[in-house]
Amino acid sequence: MASDEAAILHQAIGGNPAAFESLVRTYQKKAYIVAYGFVGNREDAVDLAQESFARAFKALNRFDESLPFYPWLHRIIRNVCLNFLRKKRRHGEISLNDMVDKGYDPPDGETPDRTAELGELSKAISAAMFQLPHDQREILVLRHLQEMSYAEIATCLGIPQGTVMSRLHSARVNLRGLLEEVKESSLGPRKED
Amino acid sequence: MPNECGQFQPMMSGHLDGELDDDSTRKLQKHLAECPRCSAEYQKLARIVAASDRLRIEIPPDEVWDTFLAGTYNRIERKTGWVAFVVGAVALVVLGIWLFMMEPWASALVKILIAVPVVGLLIIFVSVLRERLFLAKIDRYSREIQR
Numbered sequence A: 001m002a003s004d005e006a007a008i009l010h011q012a013i014g015g016n017p018a019a020f021e022s023l024v025r026t027y028q029k030k031a032y033i034v035a036y037g038f039v040g041n042r043e044d045a046v047d048l049a050q051e052s053f054a055r056a057f058k059a060l061n062r063f064d065e066s067l068p069f070y071p072w073l074h075r076i077i078r079n080v081c082l083n084f085l086r087k088k089r090r091h092g093e094i095s096l097n098d099m100v101d102k103g104y105d106p107p108d109g110e111t112p113d114r115t116a117e118l119g120e121l122s123k124a125i126s127a128a129m130f131q132l133p134h135d136q137r138e139i140l141v142l143r144h145l146q147e148m149s150y151a152e153i154a155t156c157l158g159i160p161q162g163t164v165m166s167r168l169h170s171a172r173v174n175l176r177g178l179l180e181e182v183k184e185s186s187l188g189p190r191k192e193d
Numbered sequence B: 001m002p003n004e005c006g007q008f009q010p011m012m013s014g015h016l017d018g019e020l021d022d023d024s025t026r027k028l029q030k031h032l033a034e035c036p037r038c039s040a041e042y043q044k045l046a047r048i049v050a051a052s053d054r055l056r057i058e059i060p061p062d063e064v065w066d067t068f069l070a071g072t073y074n075r076i077e078r079k080t081g082w083v084a085f086v087v088g089a090v091a092l093v094v095l096g097i098w099l100f101m102m103e104p105w106a107s108a109l110v111k112i113l114i115a116v117p118v119v120g121l122l123i124i125f126v127s128v129l130r131e132r133l134f135l136a137k138i139d140r141y142s143r144e145i146q147r
Helices: A003-011 A017-039 A042-062 A071-090 A110-129 A134-145 A150-157 A161-180 B011-014 B020-034 B036-052 B061-065 B068-102 B108-138
Strands: none
Touching: A003 A017, A003 A042, A017 A042, A017 A134, A017 B068, A042 A071, A042 B068, A071 A134, A071 A150, A071 A161, A110 A134, A110 A161, A110 B036, A134 A150, A134 A161, A134 B036, A150 A161, A161 B011, A161 B036, B011 B020, B020 B036, B036 B061, B061 B068, B068 B108
């Protein structure tokens, strides 16, 4: 943990509101992205990110300063989101937006055809992701939306790096299965590959 | 799928993510060169990974973040208010029951009818408290983690 953050955390635990505000500002977008990965729409994701910080504030005096802050916060977000989903499922009220950024900038050298095709595939993946088990969806969000390394994901989830790799792989295999159900041909090997 | 192929499956993801060490990378590449089935599998997976890398979430505009902290504090205040209300209400109810039980004019039957649900609530409270204490012992983050 960076020494700056350790100092801010120490002050926040001591009841300094400015330090807590600094933590919120640092992690609010990260919290939003994780929540979005669970619930799939902006309004609920913002609400759940706020709720997570409110719970973190209440639990801050129990936080062990020798441990990194973000994994702790991540677990609170996950808990809040899963509770929310459980209640919503009961009432059948889940609404999803897709996760494809129309302004995505493709890498140099990529053909327009491939860009278009991968764009379509991304759209299908964003919809299929919400049919995956929570733990697989969560790890895809951490890898592809938070752009975390395996080591960072392992710390965040409290699992070995080997488990990160196998869980990610299972998630992708399941994704592929779901996509094949929808459109078999879209995943066939391409000639230029 | 042959047993030998199974061990290379998760390694494909590791390789596509650039997280595989040199030795494992060599073994995987050798296997992919020899196994057309795994090679085709790898190509499909590569496209899933490439498409997943394009996933983006629309980040809300600045005005949402300008009010984010205020919204968080509102929630904290509301929680504090509820806790104060519930604690006060429970204390009032307990006091009321206690005073009623001490009244000489109330019949024993009425006192028993009131005492039974109160004892039931007490048992539930102790049970929940015990469960929370047990969870707190086995994991420092137990109140935050969804099991």
